[in-house]
Amino acid sequence: MNETRRCLYCQSSFLPSRHRPQQRVCSRPDCQRQRRTNSRRQKLATDVEYRQVVRDSQKQWWDEHPGYQKVDLETKRKAIARVKPVAHQSQTPWSKNPTILDWLESL
Numbered sequence: 541m542n543e544t545r546r547c548l549y550c551q552s553s554f555l556p557s558r559h560r561p562q563q564r565v566c567s568r569p570d571c572q573r574q575r576r577t578n579s580r581r582q583k584l585a586t587d588v589e590y591r592q593v594v595r596d597s598q599k600q601w602w603d604e605h606p607g608y609q610k611v612d613l614e615t616k617r618k619a620i621a622r623v624k625p626v627a628h629q630s631q632t633p634w635s636k637n638p639t640i641l642d643w644l645e646s647l
């Protein structure tokens with residue numbers, strides 16, 4: 541009874557799961573990864589409550605992705621340096637601001 545469909549990402553035809561009639565993505569790992577990334581991005585853009593949850597779970601995320609903690613401080617500093625400073629912030633440059641440096645160290 542199931543009709544084959546074309547995958548949203550790789551364009552190959554697949555048989556949707558009986559349990560997920562809305563399925564638009566085939567079961568290839570690459571496509572599933574893309575689907576997850578995209579649905580997460582969409583949710584981030586639209587769902588304020590979800591954003592709150594993401595913020596709350598950020599610490600857990602860091603714990604589960606120890607590789608990201610190995611990014612050296614210099615890389616983080618460069619990343620921050622590219623961010624446009626907010627006009628009414630304190631006159632202390634961020635690179636001399638102990639609060640920001642502490643925060644960078646704690647990332």
Ligand SMILES: [Zn+2]
Pocket residue numbers: 547548549550551552565566567568571
């Ligand atoms: Zn696919």
